[in-house]
Amino acid sequence: MSAVDRILDKRLRGxxxxxxxxxxxxxxxxxxxxxxxxxxxxxxxxxxxxxTFVIGRNVNYTNVCDTFCTFCAFYRIPGSSEGYLLPDEVIFQKIKETEDVGGTEILMQGGTNPNLPFNYYTDLLRNIKLRFPNITMHSFSPAEIRKMQEVSGLSLEQVVRELREAGLDSLPGGGAEILDDRIRKQISRHKGTWRDWMDVMQMAHKVGLNTSATMVIGFGETMEERALHMLRIRDAQDQCIENKYDSKGFLAFIPFTFQPDNTGLKRERETPEAYLKTVAIGRLMLDNVPHLQSSWVTMGPEVGKLSLSYGCNDFGSTMMEENVVSSAGAVHKVNINSILELIREAGKIPAQRNTRYDILKVFKDGTQVERDFVMQN
Structure with missing residues (x-):
């Protein structure tokens, strides 16, 4: 038996x-x-x-950022003529358009804009919830929350609690990149250490917010750093479970590949095979994170479909709007009908979910059916 066979046998034995x-x-x-x-x-x-999949929209409310990541093609420095901050009414219109097509999730993220006071975020969340009480705000990366802490002078716990009270429902896993300081110092020196990212996530778990975790391969990281990234997520999830927080911790793991176009970091793109390997290893190592999400936005629909036989059980969001990875050359777009077709082509039954992974609708044989036969995850 080869070393790989022994490892896989070990995992299959539990x-x-x-x-x-x-x-x-x-x-x-x-x-x-x-x-x-x-x-x-x-x-x-x-x-x-x-x-499963979720009908959601990315709302990139600002591109002004003082973190200056070398791999990002989206941000503009403070004071740039190309910098923007979306008016509240534009954000409200984007959310209305999302609800009009049956959407349930808003992934609102932007740059670390030093010009925005903390009450900008809390006021915006309250106004969104006043107008759209049923929408789920799966919003703000740990780096943005760290910027809110900096401009407000509040503790991390105060910031996260006030965001939750204002209407934040869930925290996305953006900005994880590789959870190791060697590579982070090379690509995002001002974004902070891997512990800075993780502390925000663990604080979110403490105050009752669910989160997701991402991983980006292709920055020149070692295989040990990739594996360590996964173990650090697993360890944090263990702590959430052991502390019996009013949170399920990391609901999903979402790996994808670095998109180098139009960025200051010139590297070769990772292959589909490297992506699929990462997906599979994620399912094998992250035994306490229930959902593994396909990244069709970066890899394309066909590779996304293939990932459903490599450990993924979720096809992610419809991504009605996305401006960050598309700025770096990822331009894959699919609509809801295409998602249904791709999932069926993979031999699966598509189902619409919400951010908590509760199943809302099941689509079988081209029609919506009741979900009585579906085990609630």
Whole structure:
């Protein structure tokens, strides 16, 4: 039995993988074998042949940013003539358009704009909830929350609690990149350490907010740094569970590849095979994070569809609007009908979910059906 076979057998027996196991899997070129094991583990957690998706919209409220990440093609420095801040009424209109097509989630993110006071965010959230009480605000990355803490002078806990009271429902995992300080110092020196990112997430869990976690490969990180990224997410999830917070912690893990076009960081694109390997290893190592989300926005619909047999159980968001990775050359777009078709082509039954991963609608044989046969995740 090869080393990879022994590691996969270990996981299929229900044992946890360690850092050395993760490194060995990342070094392996047996991608189909990893995908097969990951698919088995996915089916143990999600036995019904369901692939979920959420109807949502990205609202990038500002592109003004003083973090200056070398890999970002979206931001503009403070004072730039190309910088913008969306008027509240424009944001409200975007949310209305989302609700009009059955959308439930708004992923509102922007740059770390030093010109915005903390009450800008709390007032905006309150006004959104006043107008759209049923919309889920899955918004603001840890870097943005750190900027709110800086401009307000409040503690991290005060900032997160006040955001929640104002209407924040869930925290997205943006800005994780690679959770290791060596690579972060190279690509995003001003964004902070991996602990800065994780402390925000763990504070969100403490105050009762669910979150997601991302991972971006292709910055020149080592295989050990990739595996360590996953273990740090797993450890934080363990702590959330052990502390019995009023939160489910990280609901989803979303890996994707660095998009280099129009950025100051010139690197070769990672291959679809490297992405699929990362997806599979994520399912194998992150045994306490229930959902693994496909990243069709960066990889394209066909690779996204293939990821559904490598451990993913979710197809992500319809992404009615997206400006960040598209600025860096990722221009893949699909509509709701295309998502339904792609999921069916993968041999799965599509189902619309909300941000909490509650299933809202199941689509079977071209029609919406009741979800009585679906196990609630």
């Amino acid at each position: 044992e946890r993988l360690d850092l050395e196991d993760g490194v060995r899997l990342f070094e392996s070129d047996e991608i189909e074998k990893l995908g097969h094991a990951a698919n088995i583990m996915m089916q143990r957690v999600h036995p019904d042949p369901i692939t």
